[in-house]
Amino acid sequence: MTKKLYSALLTSFNADGTVNEKGTREIVRHNIDVNHVDGLYVGGSTGENFMLQTATKKRIFEIVKDEAGDDVDLIAQVGSIDLQEAKELANYVVNDLGYKTISAVTPFYYNFSFPEIKYYYDEIVKDVNANLIVYSIPALTGVSLSLDNFAKLFENPKIIGVKYTNADFFLLERLRNRFPDKKILFGTDEMLLPALSLGVDGAIGSTYNVNAARAKAEIEAFEAGNMQKALDIQHETNDLISAILGNGLYQTIKLLLQDMGVEAGYTKEPMHKPTPEMKTTASEIYAKFLKN
Numbered sequence: 001m002t003k004k005l006y007s008a009l010l011t012s013f014n015a016d017g018t019v020n021e022k023g024t025r026e027i028v029r030h031n032i033d034v035n036h037v038d039g040l041y042v043g044g045s046t047g048e049n050f051m052l053q054t055a056t057k058k059r060i061f062e063i064v065k066d067e068a069g070d071d072v073d074l075i076a077q078v079g080s081i082d083l084q085e086a087k088e089l090a091n092y093v094v095n096d097l098g099y100k101t102i103s104a105v106t107p108f109y110y111n112f113s114f115p116e117i118k119y120y121y122d123e124i125v126k127d128v129n130a131n132l133i134v135y136s137i138p139a140l141t142g143v144s145l146s147l148d149n150f151a152k153l154f155e156n157p158k159i160i161g162v163k164y165t166n167a168d169f170f171l172l173e174r175l176r177n178r179f180p181d182k183k184i185l186f187g188t189d190e191m192l193l194p195a196l197s198l199g200v201d202g203a204i205g206s207t208y209n210v211n212a213a214r215a216k217a218e219i220e221a222f223e224a225g226n227m228q229k230a231l232d233i234q235h236e237t238n239d240l241i242s243a244i245l246g247n248g249l250y251q252t253i254k255l256l257l258q259d260m261g262v263e264a265g266y267t268k269e270p271m272h273k274p275t276p277e278m279k280t281t282a283s284e285i286y287a288k289f290l291k292n
């Protein structure tokens, strides 16, 4: 498989919202030992990062690096609309923990101008010896970067690619065509196959925590030229993803991991705790799509 698969790592939280270290380590191990993913995207949306304090973010980066070591590729998402925090986290993960690649979400909420966005990225990488992957997720941030915006960001040689969580396939094709040497990691799991056909380098997603086997089989079928098999797997995957989305995304992935024996814990408030109905539905999803 030449294309890389990354799980967007979940964080296991205790009921009171503190980090469950044992559970978080178990999620890391499950991804390495059972899912056999190529890498982990740490501190992203799936990690519930944007609801966390700086010290908690640092602790999660530390736990993951300690557990994973150099077994798989690690990408640390350090972006924050507090640029000083983003720089502090970048410095911490690279210099104290040894992460080699960082990522940063586009700064959101204040409708920053493009020159401000470019300044943000250049500042984050300026003082660290690491490469950066832009995290573009317009549906959640409201920030859409144009092809020319990407061209300007990519002028910085330390900015090596994008985690592209976007259904704009025209822009994706234009990016691939114009920047053959930049890494494009696709982030919308339910549209993996069309993204593969446009030449992405791999994928990062939340559902790979539980559905990596199908994703890898789909990539293998695609790379072998067996498009019908790849499409069949995507159909099956999307039945699973529809069921997960209908029951609460992160809560359900955590419940599914629990069915697999992984202490995936709770989501962080204000996300709500799973109801008994959600637990029952998750067990049905597990039995239908994931049980061997």
Ligand SMILES: CC(=O)N[C@@H]([C@@H](O)[C@H](O)[C@H](O)CO)[C@@H](O)CC(=O)C(=O)O
Pocket: 008, 009, 041, 043, 044, 045, 046, 047, 140, 165, 187, 188, 189, 190, 204, 205, 206, 207, 241, 245, 249
């Ligand atoms: C909002 C969100 O969680 N998006 C996911 C997807 O994997 C998404 O959950 C999946 O495609 C289901 O819609 C990833 O793009 C997020 C991600 O990689 C991250 O943790 O930052």
